[in-house]
Amino acid sequence: MKKSAFKIAAVYFLFGILWIFFSDKTLSLFMHTTDAYAFAQTVKGWVYVFITAALVYSMVSVHLGSIEKAEKELRENYRKLQEYDKMKTNFIAIISHEMRTPIAIIKGYSSFLKKKNSENLTQEQKEFVDAINENTERLRLIVHDLSDMEKIRAGVIQIDKVRLNVADFINSRIEEFKYNAGQNGVSFEPSAEGEDLSANADPDRLSQALLNIMSNAVKFSEPGSVVRTHVAKFKGNDNIIPAEIRDSLDAAKEYILVSVTDRGEGIPEKERKKVFEEFYQSESHLTRKHQGAGVGLFIAAKIMEFHGGKIWAESGDGGTGAKISFVIPAGD
Template sequence: MRGMVGSIEQVFGMPVRIVSNSGVSLASSSREAPLCAMINEEPAGRRACGAIVSEVKRLRVTSSEGATHGCFTGARYRVVPIEYEGGTIGRAILGPYLPPSVESVPDTLLAIEGIDPARAAELLPHMARATEATAEIVSKHLVAVLDVILWSGHKALLTSKMHIASIRESYRELSEKNAALEQAYERQQELDKLKSNFLATISHELRTPLTSILGYSEMLVGGIAGELTGPQLDFVQIIQAKSDQLLKLIMSLLDLSKLESGTVMMRRSDVAIGVVLAEAASTVAPVATKKGVTLTVDAPGDLPLVLGDPERLRQVFVNLGENAIKFTPPGGTVQMVARQMATEADVSDEPGMVLLAPLRQMVEVRVADTGIGIPEAERDKVFDPFYQVDQSSTREHGGTGLGLSIVKRLVEAHHGTVHIEGHEPTGAVFVVRLPASRPSAPPSKAAISVRFA
């Protein structure tokens, strides 16, 4: 509004002031007429001007056309109401301006103490002049401009309030959803903890009687309770084999619950990965031989040592070997190949740091088979607990879907990674990468090359 009243004064030469209903000045033009400045230099003149301004501000305007108020200088003020949406919200004051009829200094001005008549006569022509018709046109123009400013400002205010209200409502909804998610997350953590405790408890309780079943079946096979007939021996051996399968499942559940709860024990030491692969291969070799699958292990002697738990690493490659053999048809092959490689160490995102980052030595083990393979879309899901690529009730290959989940958790516990690649023309390759031990540790020096057929 200050810019608007300033432009009105520049165009029409008349001072403009905008006041509220209570008389508070909201905007006014900055220029003061020379005659008014002279009058305000005298105490009596300053008091007279203040009285006139107060009267103009308090002037009650009942018509939208406005009203005029005279001044002791012969000038006039025109006051028009500012209305918006049916109510008066303020007043616009034009003036002081001299009507064309005033050509000499009026007696009311000369009557003020201290006024110099000659100087007043000299400054009087410099006051703004306008007819009543011109003042009415300017006042109407001013009211129209103010109406546009008020309308646009009011709409902008409403839009801002609606926007703020919308943001507050969105924030409220988001806060409620966050609170609900937090509660659900806490509940999920409680359920996960209960599930892990349940798995650990039930697995332990199942393993105790199962150990007795295995022990007594072994004694029956050994003839401690007397010689068994052919069918009796077959039945007991079936009981023993199925008990072994059930024990493996229970042990897998125990391992999974320990890994999820973070209570699994790791006895870390420098480990020769070739020896671990040979032990894992010898464990699964009877299954491979029985199925007619060729199993080979190849690990060069210059491989660096790996800092880890040898028993847990052996469990990783036993699970991978059993998985590869299970999905490989008779006459196929399963290969465990280890090699040394270097990858970039993790660095900050600062520019140039990647150029200064040292290479991290890794030991990579590739377990490749010539089986049915794993679709690319399923390769990340197979590491989820209990996930099966073939989930139909008539699937050919059994299993609970825990082996690969345990593999992934154990590898990550050794600060390594595991992923799956395709193996042309058929099959899959499980790639395990483990960080090498400290640089001062010597290489294993023992080359491993084993073949089970």
């Protein structure tokens, strides 16, 4: 491209020299009659038109050629990316499928050892079995999330909605979840319940989204910290919902808003959208080696999408910690 530009500039430069050389004064030296002078002027005019047209043509064709080349490269790169994406999807599908059986076997035997054979185990052996159990469960959840993620991407996830009171539902999930959260010394403040806080939702999927949000709140909080949940009903155009989320909601409809607020590390402002992308983990968290595959919030966001809802992240109360909120349409 640079070489062609140099050539065009060189031609233009030569042309400029010739143009000056054949100035009116020079022409009048050679053309002694008026007719000859007029003829020379006409020829000069045609040469001007011809050379400028040739220059414009070569400039445009060089430019178009480079655009075509860039377009071809882009198309090729896009095709390669699609291929890699397909390979990644197949790889995840195969790995998650292949890992299920060994995980189930390890979990089955370690649970058996724990339940049926614990009196024959020494204290140290019991601790080993507990560690095997806990870590296999973690692995099972990761594999489960990964295979769910691929189902979501392929659009084959099924949503079976039933009418449920979201506040009651969430509070009952918190009770179940407390067992694990308690281990980290984090406590939960449930939401106030209300008669009219119902929505049509898939209980399993809602529970999965909530679990992903709550497990993050626990994971990124210090022991002794409190995680607060809040459920309320709002119109789609209510100011309580951030403007960019409100824009995609139906202003006339009512929505159930759920927020989970923690007092942990918080999510830096520039990452608050990215955390809902697949495999995204905050760099600061990566260096601090928190566990996770980076798919929890991606799945939660897709679950909300399938419910006609939205999810977003803000800073927690008083600017500390994180607040993850979602809205789903309220039941009629």
